Amino acid sequence: MTTQAVLQEAASSNLVREQENTLKRGSRKRVGGKPNGKKSIGMFLCILPFLVLIFVFSYLPLYGWIFSLYDYQPALGLQGSAFVGFQWFEMLVSSPTQMAQILQVLANTLAMSFLGIATSILPLIFAVFLNEVKAPWFRNIVQTLTTLPNFISWVLVYMIAFSLFSSSGLVNSVLTDSGIITTPVKFLDSGDHVWITMLLWSLWKGLGWGAIIYLAAITGIDPALYESARIDGAGRFQLMRFITIPQLMPTYVVLLMLSVANLLNNGMDQYYVFQNAFNMQHIQVLDLYVYNVGLTGNNLSLATAIGMLKSLISVILLLTVNLIAKRARGTSII
Amino acid sequence: MAIATDARPQRTTTVPRRKRVRRTKGQKAFAVFNYAMFAIFALICAYPFYYLIINSVSANNLSALGDVRFWPIGFHLSNYGQVFQLQGLTLATAVSVARTVLGTAGTVLVSAFLGFMFTQERMWGRAFWYRFTVITMYFSAGLIPVFLIIKGLGLTNNFWVYVIPYLVQPFNIILVKTFVESMPRSLQEAAEIDGANILQVFFRVYLPNMTPILATVAIFSAVAQWNMFQDTLIYITDQSLYTLQYLLYMFINQANSLATAAQNAAGGSLSSIASAATSQTSTSIQMTVAVVVVLPIIFIYPLFQRFFVKGIMLGAVKG
Numbered sequence: 001m002t003t004q005a006v007l008q009e010a011a012s013s014n015l016v017r018e019q020e021n022t023l024k025r026g027s028r029k030r031v032g033g034k035p036n037g038k039k040s041i042g043m044f045l046c047i048l049p050f051l052v053l054i055f056v057f058s059y060l061p062l063y064g065w066i067f068s069l070y071d072y073q074p075a076l077g078l079q080g081s082a083f084v085g086f087q088w089f090e091m092l093v094s095s096p097t098q099m100a101q102i103l104q105v106l107a108n109t110l111a112m113s114f115l116g117i118a119t120s121i122l123p124l125i126f127a128v129f130l131n132e133v134k135a136p137w138f139r140n141i142v143q144t145l146t147t148l149p150n151f152i153s154w155v156l157v158y159m160i161a162f163s164l165f166s167s168s169g170l171v172n173s174v175l176t177d178s179g180i181i182t183t184p185v186k187f188l189d190s191g192d193h194v195w196i197t198m199l200l201w202s203l204w205k206g207l208g209w210g211a212i213i214y215l216a217a218i219t220g221i222d223p224a225l226y227e228s229a230r231i232d233g234a235g236r237f238q239l240m241r242f243i244t245i246p247q248l249m250p251t252y253v254v255l256l257m258l259s260v261a262n263l264l265n266n267g268m269d270q271y272y273v274f275q276n277a278f279n280m281q282h283i284q285v286l287d288l289y290v291y292n293v294g295l296t297g298n299n300l301s302l303a304t305a306i307g308m309l310k311s312l313i314s315v316i317l318l319l320t321v322n323l324i325a326k327r328a329r330g331t332s333i334i
Numbered sequence: 335m336a337i338a339t340d341a342r343p344q345r346t347t348t349v350p351r352r353k354r355v356r357r358t359k360g361q362k363a364f365a366v367f368n369y370a371m372f373a374i375f376a377l378i379c380a381y382p383f384y385y386l387i388i389n390s391v392s393a394n395n396l397s398a399l400g401d402v403r404f405w406p407i408g409f410h411l412s413n414y415g416q417v418f419q420l421q422g423l424t425l426a427t428a429v430s431v432a433r434t435v436l437g438t439a440g441t442v443l444v445s446a447f448l449g450f451m452f453t454q455e456r457m458w459g460r461a462f463w464y465r466f467t468v469i470t471m472y473f474s475a476g477l478i479p480v481f482l483i484i485k486g487l488g489l490t491n492n493f494w495v496y497v498i499p500y501l502v503q504p505f506n507i508i509l510v511k512t513f514v515e516s517m518p519r520s521l522q523e524a525a526e527i528d529g530a531n532i533l534q535v536f537f538r539v540y541l542p543n544m545t546p547i548l549a550t551v552a553i554f555s556a557v558a559q560w561n562m563f564q565d566t567l568i569y570i571t572d573q574s575l576y577t578l579q580y581l582l583y584m585f586i587n588q589a590n591s592l593a594t595a596a597q598n599a600a601g602g603s604l605s606s607i608a609s610a611a612t613s614q615t616s617t618s619i620q621m622t623v624a625v626v627v628v629l630p631i632i633f634i635y636p637l638f639q640r641f642f643v644k645g646i647m648l649g650a651v652k653g
Contacts, residue, residue, distance in 0.1 A: 067478070169400050
């Protein structure tokens with residue numbers, strides 16, 4: 001589970017609360033505000049500069065989608081660039097080489113996302129089992145050490161990968177010394193098993209932190225549930241299986257739905273730092289592809305077109321997932 | 335330090351205290367297995383950090399071969415003196431520190447202010463503007479349009495690109511707003527009866543009482559700022575604005591030119607008598623810089639762990 005998802009989950013339940021608060025407040029007149037409803041423009045002016053910032057950095061870029069309809073050349077400006085209509089979008093599906101490339105990128109994106117979703121139960125299991133560790137000092141040490149990797153950058157993760165797995169790194173050195181291999185294994189400069197190694201690195205970085213939210217949820221479980229189950233003769237494993245895990249399921253489902261909504265948003269940091277000529281084919285996810293096409297390859301218009309499709313599909317996914325959540329659980333997740 | 339995760343119920347007097355049942359063999363085996371698994375995973379998480387640290391203080395000719403595995407061999411600290419003679423490293427450290435301090439202070443203040451203001455029902459269009467702010471968490475125009483806007487604003491190759499775009503963080507605003515809503519309204523009423531205007535209410539009354547939530551916001555954004563790498567990659571080409579993270583990334587990928595740079599940096603008085611153990615290799619530079627980058631996190635994290643945990647727990651538990 002990525003931190004982002006966890007944070008989003010935190011944010012979303014806050015939003016739900018906000019809606020509830022609004023409802024509550026609607027029913028009883030609030031003290032601080034003047035009930036007779038004279039709205040303060042002055043207060044609005046206080047926050048206006050920040051609303052402008054939000055507009056500039058989050059809304060104004062939407063206008064930039066227009067670049068996808070031009071053959072945008074930065075030197076000429078938008079006026080000087082040729083209007084090409086939907087040429088870039090057509091090119092995505094008409095040119096076979098482009099098509100093959102985009103399909104590979106989509107395969108990478110979906111594969112990494114699905115691997116992430118398939119392993120999204122691990123933080124929950126981690127938390128449930130850590131909860132069975134009864135020595136507080138041990139639990140604290142484990143928690144501190146396993147959450148630490150979440151707080152370093154992907155550059156540092158790559159540095160660690162490099163120092164352990166490069167051809168003169170620790171692992172190769174140990175394997176050579178023990179006579180298992182004679183030539184260094186190229187762990188990093190290799191196009192094999194890229195999806196799996198990327199998954200393992202993101203698990204190394206995020207597993208301990210992902211468990212925190214479940215550990216917090218466990219402390220929120222009503223002790224009476226355990227007590228009554230124990231009176232009924234439930235053993236330790238039965239408590240885990242019939243109380244703890246079912247109680248954590250709502251949290252898990254929300255996070256799962258959010259990761260489905262983020263199917264196309266893998267981010268680019270991890271893949272950017274690990275990419276090289278050997279693994280390029282299997283590591284390029286959509287976010288990285290947009291960067292490589294737009295800023296490395298200097299085709300701003302094509303990159304905008306791809307990014308735009310990605311954004312639209314992501315929003316549709318999010319709204320769909322949210323709708324399902326509303327139907328199934330009665331509360332929305334955004 | 336860490337959150338209490340013990341879910342065992344408090345015993346009540348109405349429930350007769352059961353004698354602790356002796357653990358069965360299965361349970362014992364499970365406990366051993368459980369402890370062992372966590373010990374192994376914790377080791378896997380921690381060892382790489384240890385590995386970097388011991389290598390940065392070991393004989394450089396050994397660390398380059400991956401021969402320093404358990405403890406430092408040929409202990410020396412000269413790497414730390416020498417990396418800071420590398421071109422750009424001191425400056426990059428200054429840039430990283432500056433963006434972390436300014437970026438954190440900025441987003442803390444802005445989040446506090448907006449979080450507070452969005453609780454003010456008198457504000458014109460409060461609900462609308464709040465939605466306008468929060469909804470930006472759920473969509474993005476994409477990399478290139480944002481890049482073009484930033485470029486259009488003249489923020490490329492500009493230090494402020496590290497600060498300004500991060501000032502307004504909807505998530506932090508939600509955290510602060512929820513916190514303010516839990517504070518007693520009478521604080522504001524009392525101040526207003528005494529004639530305070532809304533800014534005075536914020537700065538004199540609310541801001542000083544928000545420290546718990548602001549500490550959480552600060553610690554999260556400080557870590558994010560310190561670790562940020564993508565923005566240098568996208569918006570910066572001017573070498574004097576490189577951050578430590580970016581410099582480390584370049585050092586990893588330019589092992590060869592790095593060795594040359596090291597020779598040049600050491601080209602001063604002592605280089606002729608530098609032994610193989612202390613003369614710089616690309617590995618020693620990479621490891622030492624990596625430790626410089628990671629050390630603040632290692633020191634800060636255990637001290638502030640409870641803030642991180644609180645940040646995630648705020649509102650996140652209900653599911």
